[in-house]
Amino acid sequence: MSGPPAKKQRFQNKKKFYQPSKKQYLEVGHKGFLATCNFQEKDCVRECYNILNQYADELYGPETFEESSANDKPNNPTEEETKTEEPAESDDIADALQKQIDATQQKAKQTKRRFQVVDTGATNCIFIKTTLAEPASITKHIVKDIAETKKQKTRYLLRLLPIEIVCKANNKDIVDSAGQLCDKYFLNEPTTFSIVFNKRFNNDINRDTLIKELADIIHAKNVKHKVDLKYAKKSLIVEVIKGLCCLSVAEDYMAMKKYNLVELGRHNQNYDGNSSDKLNDDKAAIADVNEKSADDDKTKENPKDKSDETTTTPSFK
Numbered sequence: 001m002s003g004p005p006a007k008k009q010r011f012q013n014k015k016k017f018y019q020p021s022k023k024q025y026l027e028v029g030h031k032g033f034l035a036t037c038n039f040q041e042k043d044c045v046r047e048c049y050n051i052l053n054q055y056a057d058e059l060y061g062p063e064t065f066e067e068s069s070a071n072d073k074p075n076n077p078t079e080e081e082t083k084t085e086e087p088a089e090s091d092d093i094a095d096a097l098q099k100q101i102d103a104t105q106q107k108a109k110q111t112k113r114r115f116q117v118v119d120t121g122a123t124n125c126i127f128i129k130t131t132l133a134e135p136a137s138i139t140k141h142i143v144k145d146i147a148e149t150k151k152q153k154t155r156y157l158l159r160l161l162p163i164e165i166v167c168k169a170n171n172k173d174i175v176d177s178a179g180q181l182c183d184k185y186f187l188n189e190p191t192t193f194s195i196v197f198n199k200r201f202n203n204d205i206n207r208d209t210l211i212k213e214l215a216d217i218i219h220a221k222n223v224k225h226k227v228d229l230k231y232a233k234k235s236l237i238v239e240v241i242k243g244l245c246c247l248s249v250a251e252d253y254m255a256m257k258k259y260n261l262v263e264l265g266r267h268n269q270n271y272d273g274n275s276s277d278k279l280n281d282d283k284a285a286i287a288d289v290n291e292k293s294a295d296d297d298k299t300k301e302n303p304k305d306k307s308d309e310t311t312t313t314p315s316f317k
Contacts, residue, residue, distance in 0.1 A: 023118075023119045024116065024117075024118045024119065024129075025118055025119045025120075025121070026118050026119065026120050026121070026127050026129075026166065026241070026244055027118075027166070027244075028166055028167055028168060028244065029166060030118065030127070030129045030163075030166045031129065031130065031135055031163055031164055031165065031166065032115070032118075032127060032128045032129040032130040032135055032162075032163055033048065033052065033127070033128045033130065033135055033139065033160055033161065033162060033163060034125070034126070034127055034159075034160075034161040034163050034239055034246055035048050035125075035126040035127075035128065035157055035158075035159065035160050035161075036124055036125055036126070036158045036159045037124050037126065037156050037157060037158055038124060038156070038158065039123075039124060040156040041123075041124070041126060043155070043156040044126055044156040044157050044158075045117050045126055045128075047154045047155065047156055047157040048115070048117070048126065048128050048157055048160070049115060049117075049128075051142060051153060051154060051157070051160075051261075052115050052128065052130075052138070053114075053115065055138055055141055055142050055145070056114060056115075056132070056138060059137075059138060059141065060132070063113075063114045112131055113131075114130060114131055114132065115128050115129075115130050116128065116129050116130075117129075120241050120242075121201070121241065121242050122200045122201060122241050122242065125200060125241060127163070127246075135162040135163065135164065135248075136162040136164060136248060136249065136250070138162075139160060139161070139162040139250075139259070140162075140250075140251060142160065142261070143160075143256050143259055143261070143264065146261055146264045146265055147256065147264050150265065151265060152261075152262060152265030152266065153261065153265065154261045154262060154265075155262075157261060157262075158260055158261065158262055159258060159259050159260045159261070160259055160261055161237055161239070161246075161248060161250065161259055162248045162250065163237075163239070163246040163247070163248050164181065164247060164248045164249070165177045165180065165181065165246070165247040165248070166244055166245070166246050166247075167244070167245050167247065168243065168244065168245065169202055169204070169205060169240050169241075169242070169243050169244055169245045170204075170205075171205065171209075171210060171213070173245070174205075174210065174214075174238070174245050174247070175210075175213055175214070175217065177245075177247050178214050178217060178236065178238075178247055179217055181236070181247060181248070181249050182217050182218055182221050182236075183221070184249075185234055185249045186218050186221040186222060186225060186234070187221050187222065188222075189222075190222050190224030190225055190226070191225060191226075191233045191234055192225070192226050192227070192228035192231075192232045192233050192234070193218055193225055193226075193227065193228070193232050193233070193234050193235065193236065194227065194228060194229050194232035194234075194235045194236070194253070194254070195211050195214050195215060195235070195236045195238065196235050196236065196237050196238065196253065196258075197210065197211055197238045197240075198238070198239050198240065199239075199240035199241075200239075200240065200241050200242070201241065201242045202240045202241070202242055202243070205240055210238070214236060214238070215227070218236070229254075230254055231252075231254050231255050232253065232254060233251060233252065234249055234250070234251055234253075235249065235250050235251075235253035235254070236248075236249055237249070237250055237253070
């Protein structure tokens with residue numbers, strides 16, 4: 001009769017130790033990197049940490065941990081004495097272990113890591129928040145290095161986008177936040193631009209109206225800016241995920257295979273740093289394909305299908 005209650009009591013004590021960890025979610029004010037994958041999120045997170053830490057160590061040096069608990073030591077020295085004395089005085093081992101677990105969890109919360117994954121609420125979409133001031137610079141360095149070395153460094157991590165501003169997903173906040181980025185990237189010399197808009201689990205924002213408003217803002221900064229939907233030098237990235245919107249400006253977005261690291265390692269083998277050379281290579285490849293298809297009678301009937309697919313994106317004047 002004494003056996004079952006002992007097992008139940010032992011099971012109840014385990015609840016104190018095996019508690020699920022609290023997830024961190026994407027919030028307004030975060031900045032970092034937006035990564036996509038194909039149903040291998042854990043492996044994608046691991047590859048994000050590896051590649052970001054590798055290039056961050058090269059650009060900024062090894063990571064240094066900042067602990068806010070170090071500032072609390074001189075203010076309340078008596079708390080440490082009580083913490084060390086309590087486990088010795090307490091006879092219950094479970095309470096002593098629980099206090100040690102709470103102490104380690106508090107230290108983990110107080111330390112700020114350079115890269116930390118947060119939950120976006122969308123499948124195959126991962127956000128890595130960072131403490132770096134310019135996430136676009138390290139992303140540009142990663143993309144150019146993969147394009148020049150022709151080495152495929154990721155398997156599960158597909159696209160890596162820098163995110164400079166995270167705001168609420170409504171037209172007013174998006175336009176205001178985009179205005180800050182336009183002051184930074186589109187205020188000086190004229191250039192070619194494009195607007196890339198994607199949304200996940202959100203039906204409140206109208207794509208066409210928002211793109212027109214953003215294009216008007218860019219043209220207001222400099223009238224000489226021109227739209228180039230294929231090989232723009234600067235692209236305004238708008239990623240809407242549920243009730244939040246991630247904004248950034250990426251350079252050579254289309255020429256760099258939309259920042260797809262896997263495609264860069266496979267197909268971008270003739271890249272030498274200029275988007276114009278890449279455009280000429282693509283035109284030459286298209287010309288070869290057209291010459292071969294001209295000899296084939298089966299492909300003569302529908303030559304306009306491919307051109308119709310590439311012109312679905314609206315243009316701006």
